[in-house]
Amino acid sequence: MTKADKAYQLLEIEYPNAKCSLDYGTPFQLLVSTILSAQATDKSVNNVTEKLYKLYPDVDSFLTLTQEEIENKIKKIGLYKNKSKNIYNMCRELRDKFNKEVPKTMVELMSLSGVGRKTASVVLVEAFKIPAFPVDTHVFRVSRRLGLAKGSTADKVSDEMMKKLSKKKWHLMHHLLITHGREVCIAQNPKCEICCLKNICTYFKAK
């Protein structure tokens, strides 16, 4: 068994309920809620974005709003209002370049306003079940501390993780690493004493 498989196994036992926290309907709704939830702490995003896209469920309903109107909606539900410009522009890009459909490739998704590498790969995996390994700062930090990835950029870490794990494990592993990074393998003063992975962790060994 590889180290990556071992880590996966241990994390799966530690976090039996780990899964995607975003509840979404359509790919477009996932896209909007992913953008809005970026940089926000995960809680509260769910019901809040739900409210938003119940009122405005698709591209067309957003296209009827001015940027200021979108900003007011977002402000009212308590999320980053500065994302309104991105969402306003993105909906026009979807209309003009993609026939109002959420595109299904990394390059196309990343061409949209406010959509970067992480948001794009989340949409590919969650909405279209296209294999990808989203790397946020949690996944980046935990993978490197464990010694599963050595790359210095999120893209490299993503590639390394995909090579080390069978495809069917990618999706859950992503959520397991995020959960672990939030709760135990935190950025400052990680809680190594209680870590279920300390016996196989490069960072812990070096301490």
Add this chain to the structure above:
DNA sequence: AACTCGGGGCA
């Protein structure tokens, strides 16, 4: 690769 941006969380 390093920096900027800028609002939320938290002490």
Add this chain to the structure above:
DNA sequence: TGCCCAGAGTT
């Protein structure tokens, strides 16, 4: 109030 942070965008 000031410090940190996540992710996108820019240089």
